[in-house]
Amino acid sequence: MTPDRYIETGTLYGASARMASELFRTVETIELSKVMAADAAQRLFCYPNVTVFQGASGDVLPSIDADEPCVFYLDAHGCKEINTAGQGHTGLWDELEYLARREQPDDLVIVDDFHAFGGGADGPNPFWADTTETNILKALGRAKRCGVFGDQFAASCRNG
Numbered sequence: 022m023t024p025d026r027y028i029e030t031g032t033l034y035g036a037s038a039r040m041a042s043e044l045f046r047t048v049e050t051i052e053l054s055k056v057m058a059a060d061a062a063q064r065l066f067c068y069p070n071v072t073v074f075q076g077a078s079g080d081v082l083p084s085i086d087a088d089e090p091c092v093f094y095l096d097a098h099g100c101k102e103i104n105t106a107g108q109g110h111t112g113l114w115d116e117l118e119y120l121a122r123r124e125q126p127d128d129l130v131i132v133d134d135f136h137a138f139g140g141g142a143d144g145p146n147p148f149w150a151d152t153t154e155t156n157i158l159k160a161l162g163r164a165k166r167c168g169v170f171g172d173q174f175a176a177s178c179r180n181g
């Protein structure tokens with residue numbers, strides 16, 4: 022079954038959520054910063070299939086009733102943009118812990134910023150050093166590597 026539901030972490034201005042709104046039936050996007058979440062909700066108001074949640078991705082993800090295969094786009098981490106939150110941290114490991122518990126073999130997991138994997142390429146944020154393909158697949162448990170597409174690393178939750 023091909024997922025037609027897209028769940029994103031890290032909304033920022035809502036650019037990726039807006040793009041996804043044209044490709045998926047339902048788009049949910051989670052933003053930690055109250056200011057950015059409110060701003061994105063306004064920007065995305067005219068996209069009726071998009072919902073913006075405010076909170077930490079690791080807390081909000083389990084509260085979304087996603088009992089169907091989904092595309093997860095993981096992009097929640099500290100960044101330099103004004104009014105953003107989570108500086109110096111990433112929500113990735115809490116998100117992967119949640120995803121590892123899901124029993125949806127048709128989930129597709131996409132992690133943004135492949136260029137920064139392993140550290141060094143994206144400023145002083147320490148979390149990139151641990152963000153590697155190996156660690157992501159290990160955290161997901163049963164997932165298999167799909168590949169790298171542009172700046173995104175993709176893994177399928179379908180075994181072998």
Ligand SMILES: C[S@@+](CC[C@H](N)C(=O)[O-])C[C@H]1O[C@@H](n2cnc3c(N)ncnc32)[C@H](O)[C@@H]1O
Nearest residue numbers: 031033036037053077078097098105106107112
């Ligand atoms: C790189 S930006 C996201 C860019 C966006 N996906 C796009 O492509 O347009 C990262 C965003 O994640 C948010 N953030 C940081 N930690 C978070 C967390 N634990 N949960 C949710 N959002 C978080 C930041 O406030 C920032 O807005």
